[in-house]
Amino acid sequence: MPTWEKGIHVSKFAVGFGPILAKFNAKNVEYSVRAIPLGGFVGFPDNDPESDIPVDDENLLKNRPILDRTIVISAGVIANIIFAYLIIFIQVVSVGLPVQEAFPGVLVPDVRPFSAASRDGLLPGDVILAVNGTNLPKNGPNAVSEVVGVIKRSPKNNVLLKVERGNQDFEIGVTPDESFDGKASKVSGPVAIIAVGAEVARSNIDGLYQFAAVLNINLAVVNLLPLPALDGGSLALILIEAARGGRKLPLETEQRITSSGITLVILLGVYLIVRDTLNLDFIKDLL
Known part of the structure; x- marks a missing residue:
């Protein structure tokens, strides 16, 4: 029987999901190799009814000491972080660090159809010089954060933008849309992630490197959420076991928590896929 990490039995090794x-x-x-190219996973035969490994085998993951299980379960998160830094290293070695020319304001690289910006007349290539009469600093994180902050605080309220287009300066009033929570949505599924990746790939190679690195960091953070279907959920169960002095939760209770977590993640995944698909530009054009 194959082993991995201090002799622990392994049954599956996958690149991607789905x-x-x-x-x-x-x-x-x-x-x-699976259809959704976001990370991967290692499967263990611990609860496989078809496995011929005795349930009391010390090399099943569930029978290993708490420290061993913590290291194994954390490996995926650590791998995402290491891979993100590796991507940045490859970028530096192959194409160098991105150099951005400093200029006043914030450049608008793209405007989504049917968005508030598109509706109110903002165009790709415009440079936002001031917001509600306040001049923006030179292009950089602070200027972008200032624009985003004003928009988040102004749903359904008019925001006055001073815009440079070509050799002309003029003002545009933009009224940000308000979703159900009063903000821009922050959770995206695989459809939206692939769409953003395609847009970045069409722009420049530097953006693609950075997108891949940020995506891996985000995957690491999401995987640490204390949901039973994720590594964070498994780590939470191990912490509960440690707090109980090494006594595991009853098997029935653990299975109930895990099954409910998997159901929640599946429903969330289906919702995100449907929502992101309906938000694709060519789908909006058809509707």
């Missing part, structure tokens, strides 16, 4: 595109078996381990 439906299997290709797979092969070697030494009783299933290696696969």
Whole structure:
């Protein structure tokens, strides 16, 4: 039986998530490439009814000491962080650090159809010089944050923008839309992530490197959320076990928590896929 990390039994090793595109078996381990290219996972035979490993085998993950299980479960998160830094390193070695010319204001790289900015006359290539009469500093994080902050605080209220377009300066009044929570949505599913990645890929290689690095950091953070279907949920169960002096939760209770967490994640995933698909530009044009 194959082993991994201090002799722990492994049954699956996958790159990506979702439906299997290709797979092969070697030494009783299933290696696969899956449809959604976001990270990957390692499967363990601990609760596999078809496994011929005795339930009391000390090399099953569930029977290992708390420290061993913590290290194994944290490996995916650590890998995402290491990979993000590796991407930045490759960028520096291959294309160098991005150099951005400093100029007053904030450049508008793109305007989504049907958005408030599009409706009120803002165009790609415009440079926002001032917001509600306050001049912006030279292009950079502070200027962008200031514009975003004003917009977030002004749903359904008119925001006066001083805009430079070509050689002309003029003012545009923009009224930000308000969603159900009064802000811009911050949670995206795989459809939106792929769409953003495609847009970045069409712009420049520097942006693609940075997008990939940020995506890996975000995956690491999301994976640490204390949901039973994620690594953070498994770590939470281990912390509860440690707080109970090494006594595990009853198996039935643990299975109930895990199944409810998986159901929640699946429902959230379906919702995000449907919402993001309906928000794609060509879908909006059809509706």
